[in-house]
Amino acid sequence: MGSVVEISGVVKRFGTVTALDGLDFEVAAGEVHGFLGPNGSGKSTTLRLLLGLLRANAGSIRVLGLDPWRDVAVLHRRLAYVPGDVALWPNLTGGEVIDLLGRLQGGQDPARRDRLLQLFELDPGKKARTYSKGNRQKVALVAALSTDAELFLLDEPTSGLDPLMEDTFRGCIRELRSEGRTVLLSSHILSEAEALSDRVSIIRAGRVVETGPLQQLRHLTRTSVTADVEAVPPGLDLLPGVHDVVITNHRINAQVEPAGLTHLMQALTAAGLQSLTSQPPTLEDLFLRHYGAGNEADRAGVTGRGQGISGPVGSSGRRPGNA
Amino acid sequence: MRETFAGTGTLVRLGLRRDRWLLPAWIAGFALVTYSTAEASAGLYPDVGSRVEAATALNATASMVALFGRIYDPASLGALSLIKYTAFMTAVLAALMVVLTIRHTRADEESGRLELLGGGRLGRDAPLAAALAISFGASLVLGLLSAAALAGGGLPGSGSLAFGLGWAATGMAYSAVAGVAAQLTASARGATGLSIGVIAVTYALRAVGDLAEPGPSVLSWLSPIGWNQQIRAFAGDRWWVLALPLALAVVLVPASLALRGRRDLGAGLRAERPGPVRGSLSGVWDLAVRLQLRVWAAWAAAFVIFGVVVGSLVGNVAQFLSSPNAQDLIRMLGGPQALNDAFLAAEISIMGLLAAAYGVSAASHLRSEEAAGHTEALLATATTRSRWASSHYGAALAGVALLMLLSGLSIGFGAAWVLADSSQISRATVAALAQIPAAWLITSTVLAVFGWAPRLTAAAWGLLLGFVALGEFGVLWNAPQWLMDLSPFRHSPLLPVGSGSVSELAGLTAVAALISAAGYLGWRRRDLAA
Numbered sequence: 001m002g003s004v005v006e007i008s009g010v011v012k013r014f015g016t017v018t019a020l021d022g023l024d025f026e027v028a029a030g031e032v033h034g035f036l037g038p039n040g041s042g043k044s045t046t047l048r049l050l051l052g053l054l055r056a057n058a059g060s061i062r063v064l065g066l067d068p069w070r071d072v073a074v075l076h077r078r079l080a081y082v083p084g085d086v087a088l089w090p091n092l093t094g095g096e097v098i099d100l101l102g103r104l105q106g107g108q109d110p111a112r113r114d115r116l117l118q119l120f121e122l123d124p125g126k127k128a129r130t131y132s133k134g135n136r137q138k139v140a141l142v143a144a145l146s147t148d149a150e151l152f153l154l155d156e157p158t159s160g161l162d163p164l165m166e167d168t169f170r171g172c173i174r175e176l177r178s179e180g181r182t183v184l185l186s187s188h189i190l191s192e193a194e195a196l197s198d199r200v201s202i203i204r205a206g207r208v209v210e211t212g213p214l215q216q217l218r219h220l221t222r223t224s225v226t227a228d229v230e231a232v233p234p235g236l237d238l239l240p241g242v243h244d245v246v247i248t249n250h251r252i253n254a255q256v257e258p259a260g261l262t263h264l265m266q267a268l269t270a271a272g273l274q275s276l277t278s279q280p281p282t283l284e285d286l287f288l289r290h291y292g293a294g295n296e297a298d299r300a301g302v303t304g305r306g307q308g309i310s311g312p313v314g315s316s317g318r319r320p321g322n323a
Numbered sequence: 324m325r326e327t328f329a330g331t332g333t334l335v336r337l338g339l340r341r342d343r344w345l346l347p348a349w350i351a352g353f354a355l356v357t358y359s360t361a362e363a364s365a366g367l368y369p370d371v372g373s374r375v376e377a378a379t380a381l382n383a384t385a386s387m388v389a390l391f392g393r394i395y396d397p398a399s400l401g402a403l404s405l406i407k408y409t410a411f412m413t414a415v416l417a418a419l420m421v422v423l424t425i426r427h428t429r430a431d432e433e434s435g436r437l438e439l440l441g442g443g444r445l446g447r448d449a450p451l452a453a454a455l456a457i458s459f460g461a462s463l464v465l466g467l468l469s470a471a472a473l474a475g476g477g478l479p480g481s482g483s484l485a486f487g488l489g490w491a492a493t494g495m496a497y498s499a500v501a502g503v504a505a506q507l508t509a510s511a512r513g514a515t516g517l518s519i520g521v522i523a524v525t526y527a528l529r530a531v532g533d534l535a536e537p538g539p540s541v542l543s544w545l546s547p548i549g550w551n552q553q554i555r556a557f558a559g560d561r562w563w564v565l566a567l568p569l570a571l572a573v574v575l576v577p578a579s580l581a582l583r584g585r586r587d588l589g590a591g592l593r594a595e596r597p598g599p600v601r602g603s604l605s606g607v608w609d610l611a612v613r614l615q616l617r618v619w620a621a622w623a624a625a626f627v628i629f630g631v632v633v634g635s636l637v638g639n640v641a642q643f644l645s646s647p648n649a650q651d652l653i654r655m656l657g658g659p660q661a662l663n664d665a666f667l668a669a670e671i672s673i674m675g676l677l678a679a680a681y682g683v684s685a686a687s688h689l690r691s692e693e694a695a696g697h698t699e700a701l702l703a704t705a706t707t708r709s710r711w712a713s714s715h716y717g718a719a720l721a722g723v724a725l726l727m728l729l730s731g732l733s734i735g736f737g738a739a740w741v742l743a744d745s746s747q748i749s750r751a752t753v754a755a756l757a758q759i760p761a762a763w764l765i766t767s768t769v770l771a772v773f774g775w776a777p778r779l780t781a782a783a784w785g786l787l788l789g790f791v792a793l794g795e796f797g798v799l800w801n802a803p804q805w806l807m808d809l810s811p812f813r814h815s816p817l818l819p820v821g822s823g824s825v826s827e828l829a830g831l832t833a834v835a836a837l838i839s840a841a842g843y844l845g846w847r848r849r850d851l852a853a
Contacts, residue, residue: 014850051703053851073705081703087696089614090433090510092598099602100610104704125597129433129509129589140700153703 003062004029004151004182005050010059012045012206019045021206023059027184032177034197035186042206043186044084047155050184051081064151077106080144084155084186086136088128094139095124101143113146119168133160145172152176152183158192170196222255224279225264230272239263250274327584329446334453338427346461349419353490354468356796357408361476361483363799364404371398378403385636385666389530390673392552393539401478401557405486407795409552414526416465416490417497417548420458421518424501427454430511432589448580451502455576458498466491482557488565489554496547496568497522499575506582509591516621523625525549527632534636547571607706611714614692615685619722622681623729626674630730633670634737634751637663661820667738667751668817674730675758675815676791678723682766683783685719689773690780699851708847716770716839723762731755754818760831761811765790767838774845777852 005027012020020042027033037043048054049061052068052075061068066075088097102108117124122138131139137160144152158166173196176183187193193200194214201211210217222243228251236252237245241260246253256264268276339346368374378397381387392410394402428451431437437450470487474480497518504517525546532543533552543549550567554560604610689712692698701711735751738744769783776782790810797807807813811834814827 048699048851053699053702055848055850072702073707076703076705079703081700083696083699083703085696087700089610089697092604092613093600093602095600096598096602096604100604100606101700101704103602103605104607104701104706106705125600127596127598 002029003027004064005033005184006060006062007046007050008060010046010049010061011057012042012049012054013057019206020049020056023203023206023208025201025208025211027182028199029182030177030180031198032173032183032185032196034193034200035184035203036188036190036193036200037186037203038188041203043203044155046203047081047084047153047184047186050153051076051079078149079151079153080105080147080149082137082140082144082152082154082157084159086140088131088136088139090129091127093125093127094122094131094135097128097139098124098143098146102147105147105149107148108146109148113142116142116146116172119172120165134162134165137161138165141169141172145176150181152181154183155186156188157185158187158189166192222257223261225252225254225256225261226277227252227268228274228276229268230274233267233271236264236267239267325446325448327446327448328452329444329449330440331446331449331452331456334427334440334445334449335456338453338457342423342426342457346423346457350461350465350468353412353416353465354472356412356792357405357469358472358476359796359800360404360408361401361473361478364400365477367799368400368403374398374400374403381406385534388533389633389636392529392533394558395555396558399482399557401473401482401486402555404478405473405557408486409489409556410526410529410548413490413493413548413551414522416462416494417522418519420462420494420498421501421504421515421522423461424454424458424498425505425511425515425518427457428502428505429508429514433509433511438588448583451505451579451583454505455498455502455579458501459495459572462494462498463491465494479557481560485554485560485562485565486556489551489556492565492568492572493547493551495572496575499572499579502579503575503582506579506586507591509589512618513591516618520621520625522548527629531632607701607711607714608718610701611688611718614688615715615718615722619681619685619726622722622726626677626726626730627733630674630733631737634667634734634739634747635741637666637738637741637747663738663742664820667734667747668754668820670734671731671751671754671758672812672815672817674727674734674755675762675812676787676794678726678730678758679762679765679787679812681726682719682723682762683769683787685722686716686766686769686773687780687783688715688719689770690777693773693777693852696853702851709843712770712773712843712846716766716842719766719769720763723766724756724759727755727759727762728752750819757816757818757828760828760835761815764811764831764835764838767835767842770842771838771845772842774842774847774849777849 003026005025007026008024010020010023011018012023023042023046035043035046045054049056050063050068052070052072055069063075064078068075088094092100098113099108102113120138120142122135122142126135128136128139137157141157144154158169161169170192173183173185177198183196185193185196197214199211199213200217201208203209230250232247232250232252236242236247236254239260240263241257242254242264243257244253244255252268254264368377375397378394381391381403382393382397387406390411391406394406396402431450440450466487466489468487469490470483473483473486500521501514501518504514504521505511508514508517525548529539529543529546529549529552532540532546532549535542539549539553543553547568550564554562554564604613692715698711702708731752731754732748734755735748738747738751765783765787768786769780772783773780790812793802793807793810794812796802811831814831816824816827
């Protein structure tokens with residue numbers, strides 16, 4: 001399948017601040033692509049560039065094969081957008097805003113609109129001024145999801161939604177994927193991207209530092225293993241790829257690289273394995289490595305939670321070869 | 324201090340920090356204008372005879388009395404030279420205090436900033452109390468500085484102080500009015516509109532009251548702006564009148580606090596009613612009209628009322644001028660008909676300035692919509708930048724044109740009624756329509772600034788005020804001719820007095836088109852700005 005979004009070498013400066021510093025990434029047709037990064041890493045700037053709301057200082061951007069700066073009207077008929085900061089006209093009702101945005105986008109499915117209103121339990125007859133943050137978010141979501149777009153650009157779409165509504169939202173995204181639509185989902189909520197994304201890109205300080213399917217990225221992190229054994233064998237922490245070994249009586253806890261799993265399992269089996277639990281690496285691990293391993297002093301507290309910081313791939317900021 | 328006022332001091336400091344440029348600029352502007360007027364006045368009217376002559380002529384001109392009020396001591400230099408300040412500039416001052424008060428109350432509430440602060444130790448009444456403290460303080464400083472400026476410019480100290488304190492007390496009274504209005508509506512725009520409406524009505528009340536013979540009627544005494552005139556600074560200095568605006572403020576402040584106590588944060592006094600579930604807005608044009616229509620309708624109502632009143636004054640002009648000197652003047656001008664025409668032309672040109680002010684405020688939606696984040700949502704649809712900008716700019720242009728059409732028709736109707744001459748309607752309407760291109764040009768500057776420097780969009784107001792000031796005081800200030808010629812209003816034909824020049828109108832329209840083209844160019848090239 002071809003690429004729906006192609007960004008290469010994009011630089012965006014605001015005055016003296018460089019928001020994007022050589023950004024590269026692609027979103028393939030029909031995939032849900034998670035776009036992960038901390039606050040201020042350039043996610044919203046990237047989405048605004050994709051919409052032609054901002055103009056890049058350097059690099060090239062193609063969206064659905066078009067130039068987002070020049071081909072605005074044509075391109076925007078084929079995509080839908082949920083801004084990160086949903087601002088509504090205070091004296092229009094939610095229903096009015098949804099219908100206005102739908103008409104301007106060029107194609108809204110009324111049946112779909114009504115179904116979404118029900119799913120999200122949104123009262124469209126209230127003035128936007130009286131909506132809570134979550135309800136404003138729902139207005140933007142219903143407006144975008146009820147269109148017939150090929151590409152959905154969603155900037156932290158679940159902010160303000162309660163867990164039940166987050167679940168509803170996930171259902172909607174899975175439906176979009178089953179219909180073959182493409183979704184670019186920016187988020188700093190890891191479980192959300194983890195649950196939905198086929199592939200993720202991780203952005204940090206204006207650059208994509210990792211990109212790929214989740215499985216592939218998990219190779220870069222460590223599995224957490226907890227085992228009860230009859231007798232604790234000596235020298236476990238000397239095994240290649242095994243880190244942070246903590247021994248409490250007969251219980252062993254360790255962080256293990258994929259390459260170290262075999263060595264550890266052999267040692268544990270020989271020691272008389274009684275119980276074994278392992279937890280796959282979460283996106284949180286990826287996250288922590290990518291902006292935890294930096295030199296930012298204010299992130300130091302986050303990195304100190306027993307996670308292996310000096311990972312095998314080396315310091316972050318360098319893109320791995322499989323990007 | 325009661326718990327509900329906790330944090331007032333902090334909010335006052337925050338407000339002063341936010342307004343650290345705005346407030347000094349306003350206050351200095353007022354002080355500067357009063358100083359230069361006081362300084363120039365002695366040269367303009369060197370002896371008592373020239374003052375009495377000018378004052379008598381002014382008092383005898385109905386339009387002047389309606390607009391500015393009367394001079395209560397024809398021999399007084401201060402009363403004569405400040406005739407435009409006791410009512411007209413006082414209304415401007417009142418509008419500034421309204422903007423200042425709403426800015427720190429309802430506008431902050433609407434944006435959610437007060438909610439952010441409300442999480443801290445902040446009493447319910449603190450925001451309103453802080454806003455009023457800032458507005459009252461600003462009024463007082465402005466009044467005292469202006470008094471010093473007048474005295475420094477060579478006018479008597481006692482009258483200067485009476486005049487300055489009059490401004491201070493009137494500023495406080497209208498700040499208190501805005502404090503009440505901020506409790507009534509849920510939107511800052513609505514609260515500002517309501518307060519400006521009060522200014523307009525009180526201004527009109529005193530206009531009608533001042534026209535009564537022999538002196539101001541009870542109507543003038545129903546208006547705080549009328550009170551400010553009745554202090555009669557430099558013409559008797561009636562200090563006791565200062566008690567009236569202060570008493571109004573003293574009544575309104577507790578009233579606004581009581582109203583605040585009866586409602587929730589963010590809510591107006593009236594509960595929000597549900598609206599349509601289905602939207603009928605079909606595009607950005609509909610949206611722009613919807614967003615601008617309510618304010619336009621208020622302006623239109625004011626234009627029609629003002630137009631009919633002013634138009635119907637036309638027949639009185641010649642009657643008021645009964646002194647032999649004035650009769651000579653009328654003959655010199657070409658008889659009563661010419662006098663009527665001059666009166667109409669002057670009124671219509673004022674309407675042109677007001678329509679330009681509407682144009683600036685309506686076109687400023689471009690910036691306020693962008694800053695609010697609404698534009699981002701619209702431009703993410705198939706709407707192009709030009710199309711969106713055209714919706715607000717075009718609606719502003721249409722609003723300006725319709726306002727001038729209405730003002731022409733209503734002035735003409737008033738004049739036709741009084742003079743029993745139906746041809747006045749078409750004459751006044753043509754004269755009013757001829758003011759449109761200049762007002763369009765000013766409106767277009769908003770688009771131009773918005774296109775290139777969005778955060779400076781409010782500078783278009785400065786440009787408009789600059790042109791108005793040049794038109795009013797340019798001669799007084801000895802401004803160079805080229806500077807005065809920059810004002811588009813100088814190139815508007817003053818119908819029905821002279822002959823209309825189509826080429827001048829075409830020229831103004833062409834310049835407006837060029838300015839807007841520049842604006843579009845910038846807007847299509849720049850980033851969306853928060």
